[in-house]
Amino acid sequence: xxxxxxxxxxxxxxxxxxxxxxxxxxxxPAGQSPELWNLTDPEKIISLHNMYFDAGAxxxxxxxxxxxxxxxxNYAELIREGIKCAKMAAQGRKDAYVAxxxxxxxxxxxxxxxxxxxxAVSIFADNVRxxxxxxxxxxxxxxxxxxxxxxxxxxxxxxxxxxPVFVTNVYDAGGKLMTGANPAAMIAMLEGLHVDGLGMNCSxxxxxxxxxxxxxxKYSSIPIIVNPNAGLPEVRNGETxxxxxxxxxxxxxxxxxxxxATILGxxxxxxxxxxxxxxxxxxxxxxxxxxxxxxxxxxxxTHAVFVDKDPILIGERINPTGKPKLKEALxxxxxxxxxxxxxxxxxxxxxxxxxxxGLPEIDETEMMxxxxxxxxxxxxxxxQIDSTNFDTLAHAMRIYNGKPLVNSVNGxxxxxxxxxPIVQKYGGGLIALTIDEKGIPETAEGRAKIAENIIKRAAxxxxxxxxxxxxxxxxxVSSNPESAVVTLEAIRLIRNLGVKTSLGISNxxxxxxxxxxxxxxxxxxxxxxxxxxxxxNPFSSAMMSAYHAYRALNMLDKGCxxxxxxxxxxxxxxxxxxxxxxxxxxxxxxxxxxxxGAVIQTKKLIETVAPLEIINEHIIPALNEIGTAFEQKKxxxxxxxxxxxxxxxxFEVVKKNIPSEQSDSSKAIVLATxxxxxxxIGKNIVxxxxxxxxxxxxxxxRDVPPETIRDCALxxxxxxxxxxxxMTTTVPSMAETIKxxxxxxxxxxxxxxxxxxxxxxxxxxxADYYGADAMDSVRFAERFxxxx
Amino acid sequence: MKNSDIFMITAKPEEVExxxxxxxxxLGVARTYxxxxxxxxxxxxxxxxxxxxxxxxxxxxxxxxxxxxFGFMRAESKNLYKNLGGCREAFVFAVTAGIAVDRELAxxxxxxxxxxxxxxxxxxxxxxxxxxxxxxxxxxGLRCAPRFSPGYGDLSLTLQAPLLQRLNAFELxxxxxxxxxxxxxxxxxxAIMGIRE
Numbered sequence: 015x016x017x018x019x020x021x022x023x024x025x026x027x028x029x030x031x032x033x034x035x036x037x038x039x040x041x042x043p044a045g046q047s048p049e050l051w052n053l054t055d056p057e058k059i060i061s062l063h064n065m066y067f068d069a070g071a072x073x074x075x076x077x078x079x080x081x082x083x084x085x086x087x088n089y090a091e092l093i094r095e096g097i098k099c100a101k102m103a104a105q106g107r108k109d110a111y112v113a114x115x116x117x118x119x120x121x122x123x124x125x126x127x128x129x130x131x132x133x134a135v136s137i138f139a140d141n142v143r144x145x146x147x148x149x150x151x152x153x154x155x156x157x158x159x160x161x162x163x164x165x166x167x168x169x170x171x172x173x174x175x176x177x178p179v180f181v182t183n184v185y186d187a188g189g190k191l192m193t194g195a196n197p198a199a200m201i202a203m204l205e206g207l208h209v210d211g212l213g214m215n216c217s218x219x220x221x222x223x224x225x226x227x228x229x230x231x232k233y234s235s236i237p238i239i240v241n242p243n244a245g246l247p248e249v250r251n252g253e254t255x256x257x258x259x260x261x262x263x264x265x266x267x268x269x270x271x272x273x274x275a276t277i278l279g280x281x282x283x284x285x286x287x288x289x290x291x292x293x294x295x296x297x298x299x300x301x302x303x304x305x306x307x308x309x310x311x312x313x314x315x316t317h318a319v320f321v322d323k324d325p326i327l328i329g330e331r332i333n334p335t336g337k338p339k340l341k342e343a344l345x346x347x348x349x350x351x352x353x354x355x356x357x358x359x360x361x362x363x364x365x366x367x368x369x370x371x372g373l374p375e376i377d378e379t380e381m382m383x384x385x386x387x388x389x390x391x392x393x394x395x396x397x398q399i400d401s402t403n404f405d406t407l408a409h410a411m412r413i414y415n416g417k418p419l420v421n422s423v424n425g426x427x428x429x430x431x432x433x434x435p436i437v438q439k440y441g442g443g444l445i446a447l448t449i450d451e452k453g454i455p456e457t458a459e460g461r462a463k464i465a466e467n468i469i470k471r472a473a474x475x476x477x478x479x480x481x482x483x484x485x486x487x488x489x490x491v492s493s494n495p496e497s498a499v500v501t502l503e504a505i506r507l508i509r510n511l512g513v514k515t516s517l518g519i520s521n522x523x524x525x526x527x528x529x530x531x532x533x534x535x536x537x538x539x540x541x542x543x544x545x546x547x548x549x550x551n552p553f554s555s556a557m558m559s560a561y562h563a564y565r566a567l568n569m570l571d572k573g574c575x576x577x578x579x580x581x582x583x584x585x586x587x588x589x590x591x592x593x594x595x596x597x598x599x600x601x602x603x604x605x606x607x608x609x610x611g612a613v614i615q616t617k618k619l620i621e622t623v624a625p626l627e628i629i630n631e632h633i634i635p636a637l638n639e640i641g642t643a644f645e646q647k648k649x650x651x652x653x654x655x656x657x658x659x660x661x662x663x664x665f666e667v668v669k670k671n672i673p674s675e676q677s678d679s680s681k682a683i684v685l686a687t688x689x690x691x692x693x694x695i696g697k698n699i700v701x702x703x704x705x706x707x708x709x710x711x712x713x714x715x716r717d718v719p720p721e722t723i724r725d726c727a728l729x730x731x732x733x734x735x736x737x738x739x740x741m742t743t744t745v746p747s748m749a750e751t752i753k754x755x756x757x758x759x760x761x762x763x764x765x766x767x768x769x770x771x772x773x774x775x776x777x778x779x780x781a782d783y784y785g786a787d788a789m790d791s792v793r794f795a796e797r798f799x800x801x802x
Numbered sequence: 803m804k805n806s807d808i809f810m811i812t813a814k815p816e817e818v819e820x821x822x823x824x825x826x827x828x829l830g831v832a833r834t835y836x837x838x839x840x841x842x843x844x845x846x847x848x849x850x851x852x853x854x855x856x857x858x859x860x861x862x863x864x865x866x867x868x869x870x871x872f873g874f875m876r877a878e879s880k881n882l883y884k885n886l887g888g889c890r891e892a893f894v895f896a897v898t899a900g901i902a903v904d905r906e907l908a909x910x911x912x913x914x915x916x917x918x919x920x921x922x923x924x925x926x927x928x929x930x931x932x933x934x935x936x937x938x939x940x941x942x943g944l945r946c947a948p949r950f951s952p953g954y955g956d957l958s959l960t961l962q963a964p965l966l967q968r969l970n971a972f973e974l975x976x977x978x979x980x981x982x983x984x985x986x987x988x989x990x991x992x993a994i995m996g997i998r999e
Contacts, residue, residue, distance in 0.1 A: 044807065122978040126904055127986050159976060184973075192976045193901055216973075247810070254807060353912045392909040607916070651830040652837060655916035662915075690982075698915065 018073070018111050018152050019178050019210050022237055022276070026301045027109070029241055029279025030066035030074045031289045037062060049081050052095040053088075059096070063103035069286035070293040071279070072109050075154055076100045078145075079117040082137050090144035097148040113180065114150035116141055116167060123162045125391040126193075131166055131413050138170030145175075152178040156241075157216050159184040159192035161200060161315045162415045168207045169412070180277075182215035182239050189226045194316040194394065195416075197229035202313035202417040205235060206441015213239030216281045219246055219258050220266035224273065231274030233318075235307045240275045242266075244283030256283030264291035271296045276303060310480050310514050310546075312366065312443040313416040316394040319365050321443070321483060321514045324570050325561060326366060326547040328398055328419075329359035330520065332385070333370040339670075344373050344381060346712055349388050360393045362552035366419055367393065369410075370400035379406045386410050398445070398549075404432040411440040419443045422485065423472075425450035425464035430471050438475040445516055446472075448486045448504070456496075458503035461486045465508050483514045483547060488540075490524040491532065498522060498536055502543045509544040516547035519557075530556035538564060555584070600628070600664060604636035607656025609663045616667040625668045629703075633668075634789060637661050637699070641787070658699060669705060681709050681799045682732040686723050687716035688739050688747040696768055697738040700788045709795060720751040724758050733761055734798055736791060737781075739768045749779035756780065765794055808970060811855040811936045815848040820924065821931045828923035843921045851928060852900030855936040856974045862892045862996065870994075875964035881955030882994065885947050889996030893940050894965060898975050899929040899989035907988070929989040937995055947996035952983075959983040965992055 021027060037048050040058050051059055063074045076096040083089050097114060104110040119137055121129040142153065153171045158164040164181060171179045181204055183191055190196050204212045213230065214223060220242040230238045245258030258266075267278050278296060280288050310321040319326065332355050334341045343351035356367055369389065371381045378401065386397060398419040399410045411418055422445040423433040437444050446468045448454065448461035455461045465484045472482060486504035489497040501522075505515050517540060523532035534556035537548060541564045550557050558580070564570075566577035600619055603611035619628050640657040643649035683704055687697050701711050712726050727735055735755060739748050748766060755762050766776050767785040776784035785791030826833040829840070863871040870877040870886055872894065886892065903925050910918035937949055952961045962983050971977040978986050985992075 118972070120972045120978065122901075122986050125908075126901065127978055128980045157973070159973075194905075249809065254809065350912055357909060357913050391905065392912055394905075650832075650835060652839060652916060652920050655919050656839065659914050659916045 015109075015111075015151075017178070021072075021109060022211075023303065026271070026297065026299075027072040027111075027277055028070060028289060028293055029113075029239070029277060030063070030071040031241075031280030031284035031286065032244070032282045033062060033075075033077065034282060035285055036065065047080055049077055049079070049086070049092050049096065052077055052092050052099060056095060056099050059099040060103050063100050065286045066289060067103055067107055067110055069290040071286075071289050073111045073113050073152070073154075073277075073279070074100050074103065075113050075115040075156070076150065078115050078141075079157070080120075081141065082116075082119055083140050084119065084121075084137060089141070093141060093144040094148055097145060097150050101149050111151040112149065113152050113154040114142075114145045114148075114177075115154050115156060116171075117157050118159065118163055123160065123166070125387055131162065134163055134166035135170045135173075138167045139174050142171050142174040150177065152180060152210075155179065155181045157182070157184055161191060161193060161195040161203060164200070165203060165207065165415065168204065168209060172207065178210040180211040180239060181209050182213045182241055184217045185214050185223075185226055187218065187222050187225075189229060190316075195313075196317055197226065198233045198311070198318035199313040199316060199416060201230070201233045202311050202318045203441065206417045208441070209236070211237040211239050211277060213241070213275070213277070215239070215241035215279075216243055219243055219256075220263055220270055221245070221258070224266065224269055227270055227273045227275060231304070233307060233309065234304050237276035237303060238274055239277040239279070240267075240270050241279040241281045242270075242284075243281045244288065247283075258283075260285070260288045260291050263288050264295050267292040268295050268299065271299050274304065308480050310443060310483065311417070312396045312419040314394050314396040315390065315415040318417075319396050321546050323568075325541055325545070325564065327364050327552060327561060328366045328368050328516075328547055328549045329362070329364035329552045330368050330518070330549045331355050331359055331551065331553075332368060332389075333400070334373050335370075341373060344371055344376055346710060347381075348711075348713060349384065350713065350715075352385055353388055353392050356389045356393050356395075359552050360395050363558065364395060364552045366396050366398050366547075368398040368400050368421065368549055370421075372401055372403070372406075378403050379409050382406045382410045383413055386414055390415050399442075404436070407433065408436045408440075411436060411442055414440075417441050417443070419445065419483075421445040422447050423468060424448070425467050427451070430468065434472055434475045434477060437472075437477055437481070442481070444472070444477065444482050446482050446484045448484065454487055454489070456500070458486070458500050458507050461500075461504040462507040462511065465511060465513065469511065469513065479511075479513050483516045484508045484511075485516045485518065488517045488519060488522045488536070491522050491536075492525045498539070502539055505540060505543045505545055514546040515544065516549065517545060518549045520549075520551060530554050533557060534560040537561075541568075559584075600632045601636045601639075604633060604657050604660045604664065605640050607640075607653055607660050609656070609660045612660035612664040613667055616664040620667060620671050625671050628668050629665070633661050633664055634703075637788075661699070665703075665705075681795075682712065682730060683709055683734045683736050683795055684712045684714065684723060684727050684730070684732050685736045686714040686718040686738070688723075688737055688744055688751055689717055689719045690744040690747050696740070696788065697736070700736060700738075700767065700785075700791050703788050703792050704795060720747070720754040723751055724754050727755065727762055728758065733763060734795060735762060735764045736785070736795075737764060737766045739766075740770055745770065745775060745779065748781075752780045763798065765791055767791055808856050808858055808974065809940070810974060811857070811939055813853040813932060813935065815851040815853065818853060818928065818932045818935055820844070820928050821934070824930050825924060825927040828926050829920065839916060839920055840924070843917055844924050847903070847906070847921055847924055847928070850900070850902040850906045851925075852902065853897070853929075853932045854900070854975050855895060855897040855932070856969045856971060857893050857895030857936070857940050858969065859891060859893055859940075859997070862886060862889060864889070874968045875961055877957060877961055879955065879957040882950055882957045885950045886994070886996040887947075889947060889998055891997045893937070893946070893995040893997065894969070894993075895936065895940065895995070896966060896969050896971050896975055896977060896990065896992045897929060897933045897936055898977055898985075898987050898991075899925060899932065901976055901987045903989050904987050925989045929991060933991045933993065937993070941995065941997070945998040947998060949993040949995045951991060951993045962992060 059077050078093050078096040081089050081092045100112040123129045155167045223242050244256035247254045248257040311318045398421050400421040420442040423429050424447040448464040450464050488501050491497045519537050522536045523529035538560045562577045562580045566574045598611045600615035603615050644654045704711050737748050752764050763782040765783040765785050766781040773784050783794050868880050868883045952959050977990050
């Protein structure tokens with residue numbers, strides 16, 4: 015029998031329909047898992063499959079939807095028997111295929127849920143291995159409502175089987191998965207993973223799927239599958255029934271076929287007659303496979319970003335080069351700092367975020383994986399995974415939720431032979447640097463030649479031109495006078511090769527005064543020469559102005575609306591500080607919770623007042639004032655928090671002016687809110703204070719298990735641990751943590767704090783010190799390290 | 803498995819009125835307290851809320867003292883037994899404000915303590931208010947006991963598992979249960995509401 019991917023090229027084929035209705039008709043009790051019938055009533059399952067084959071379906075889904083090792087101990091047996099039943103029904107029939115069916119685990123993946131990505135892959139892998147050798151013709155991954163779980167399942171299928179893989183996801187009426195992905199995002203990711211067909215199933219009837227199919231038709235280069243429900247559930251005579259009948263359903267399927275659906279079938283509420291009528295009405299319609307689309311795109315877990323005429327901004331700030339604070343954050347594992355940069359760049363208008371965590375003294379792969387995962391929990395922008403370490407690239411691309419942008423491959427044999435296979439496996443847009451073993455060519459033609467080589471080599475790995483974005487490098491003009499001219503010419507030549515281009519734009523102005531002037535002018539010129547992507551600073555007003563002006567001038571901004579919004583916002587920002595803040599002092603700004611005012615006042619003060627004096631004479635007293643007001647119920651918690659925000663912002667300004675040598679890693683403290691507790695306001699204030707006093711702070715965050723705290727203290731040889739808890743129910747966690755620390759190393763001292771604690775509790779649980787407030791804790795820590 | 807006896811209720815974010823008392827309580831402020839930050843956070847939160855409810859109406863067997871037997875789950879609880887006194891049936895349901903709220907809260911956690919705290923309080927009050935509205939709709943014309951959730955009194959959190967399973971909560975509402983019986987999305991509520999004759 016032909017491979018299904020071959021048959022697809024010749025004619026339209028059909029999936030089966032829903033199983034629930036049919037099986038319940040055979041006596042399956044409501045609420046019981048149908049999969050068990052593979053063992054107890056196989057003849058009924060075979061009968062079900064026969065009914066659909068008889069109706070003309072080409073593919074039946076095995077009765078294994080909910081089976082995995084977590085839900086059924088005998089999962090392997092259920093899978094084998096399920097495939098066997100389907101194979102028996104298919105026997106002797108023409109063009110009859112068996113799809114090994116895998117549904118979701120029912121658990122949500124990290125970071126929002128608890129299931130680790132690799133554990134999810136492992137669960138699906140066990141399923142695929144159990145199915146191996148049983149004779150299924152393809153693997154169907156269906157009813158997935160989360161892009162990340164979908165990826166785990168696809169990887170498991172691809173790593174454990176050579177069978178074709180089809181994927182259908184659950185979309186809501188708004189055209190999105192539950193965790194936010196739209197069709198363009200799913201298509202980008204799934205095509206990168208080389209599935210053989212994709213589409214939608216369940217949740218919606220064919221009428222609503224008609225609203226979404228256009229997206230698939232526009233973006234998909236591979237066959238499109240639609241398995242709708244028989245409409246939506248409706249209450250009739252005290253029962254829930256699906257509201258679209260077999261005639262109406264099959265009429266809609268005609269339209270779906272005409273709008274680009276390749277493979278048709280049904281889901282909940284549909285029966286063999288639904289499939290029979292659908293086949294009758296669509297089998298003679300014009301049949302075309304989707305054509306190859308030429309989009310260059312990357313995606314996050316929500317949306318795709320397309321690289322075309324509209325310039326793409328890649329925020330460059332998460333990169334340790336020349337950034338001492340980021341280096342510090344990477345060394346201490348301060349993810350919050352990195353996440354903050356990510357969010358701020360997102361708010362500033364970046365389209366993609368570069369992530370580079372290359373520091374010799376840390377484990378780059380581990381940190382990159384942590385950052386990618388954490389960033390994807392707070393921003394929905396696609397990420398550019400930026401590393402010269404092939405291991406780092408591979409690990410990060412594997413766990414990335416979507417289709418990443420990969421920075422980079424270059425023209426050296428070592429780079430191409432290592433990076434291209436990784437991109438082939440996981441999919442991704444690929445930045446290609448025009449460097450080879452001889453270095454960076456001096457001429458534009460030389461750089462274009464390397465680009466050609468890379469494109470040719472990539473094609474051997476099945477990576478098409480559309481995935482490649484060439485970076486001809488912007489060398490520093492002050493030491494390479496011809497740099498800008500050569501680079502611009504290179505962009506023009508490379509565009510003619512039919513690929514997109516990118517530049518790390520800031521490099522051009524290195525070493526010159528007023529860098530922004532050079533960088534933004536070069537950027538405007540580069541855009542005019544055809545540059546698509548720029549790795550740049552989204553906080554640079556000059557760069558953002560050049561970007562917006564270019565769009566307005568080149569018909570990319572209808573009615574100049576975006577430009578006008580940008581220009582008005584700029585004018586407002588320039589006008590506002592002068593008026594309101596003149597009567598404000600830092601003290602009053604903090605007490606009133608005015609974050610911007612606090613920043614402005616601190617910047618003023620720092621010109622004449624020493625940093626530590628600002629902290630002790632202005633910030634702390636203001637916090638004390640609002641804190642007292644709160645205790646006396648003259649101020650409420652929201653106000654206290656706004657003041658804390660303002661104080662934190664003021665601290666940030668002060669910290670910039672404390673020379674970084676003052677940060678002394680021999681004066682360190684591990685801080686955590688204990689397991690079971692998610693309140694961290696107090697801990698965060700202590701942290702900021704400690705850092706201002708020059709301590710190195712290892713902040714483990716909230717809901718932290720005792721073992722993690724102990725491990726951190728041991729890893730950094732830190733003898734002081736600060737624990738925080740706000741809930742009485744978590745004081746036992748604190749006691750547990752202290753006990754573990756004492757058992758591990760009695761020279762580690764603990765200081766505890768939090769609204770629920772007092773000296774009595776602190777003594778009871780064995781803490782070495784009770785910090786009544788943030789300042790008290792800092793003073794104790796100072797005494798601790800000064801031998802006091 | 804698609805049960806034909808599960809009903810769904812949805813609402814648009816703007817349609818649900820957030821109870822002022824509930825919100826004030828969660829913010830730790832007086833009922834009349836007003837601040838621009840609250841309005842700002844509420845407005846922004848509306849972009850992320852997706853209210854959904856799934857419910858069933860099932861018989862409940864109270865023949866054994868302090869045991870409430872729903873068939874698919876069995877609760878040993880003095881408090882629930884008292885609450886359901888005289889009921890032969892009950893609504894069992896779950897509501898959620900959706901996963902996009904969780905993401906937005908994670909983001910706010912990084913950038914602003916105040917906005918995170920306020921938005922979190924509003925989201926809790928919001929899902930609670932939707933829960934009340936959904937309960938009102940499902941019980942139209944019926945007299946019901948006050949709703950009672952796993953975790954109240956002596957009603958064990960372990961009941962979350964069979965309850966969510968029976969409601970097909972993962973597929974219909976996107977609700978999953980963590981190892982400490984906390985639900986994801988964070989702003990989700992499960993409840994039992996006895997129907998009095």
